[in-house]
Amino acid sequence: MRVEVTEADVVNGIPKDSCDCAVALALRRVTEPVKVGPCWVELNGSDALVPLPAEAVAFIRRFDRGEPVEPFAFDLELPEAAS
Numbered sequence: 001m002r003v004e005v006t007e008a009d010v011v012n013g014i015p016k017d018s019c020d021c022a023v024a025l026a027l028r029r030v031t032e033p034v035k036v037g038p039c040w041v042e043l044n045g046s047d048a049l050v051p052l053p054a055e056a057v058a059f060i061r062r063f064d065r066g067e068p069v070e071p072f073a074f075d076l077e078l079p080e081a082a083s
Contacts (some may be wrong), residue, residue: 001030003023005022005026009023009026018037019036023059053075
């Protein structure tokens, strides 16, 4: 699945907030509610942690430190039941 982190996600996202960071906002548009960790996604009601690609991990690190970030897109493979 393609996930687009928009300028609105960057502006409205809350750094260090697993449910409302920029990546979580973008993911909610394409799948069920999620929690986003520093390098994984946890789907609502699931114990499975889905690893994030390197570009998303780097974005989260910069976003959480308050560094400038730009909108970007990444591909994420979710388990069949979640997509």
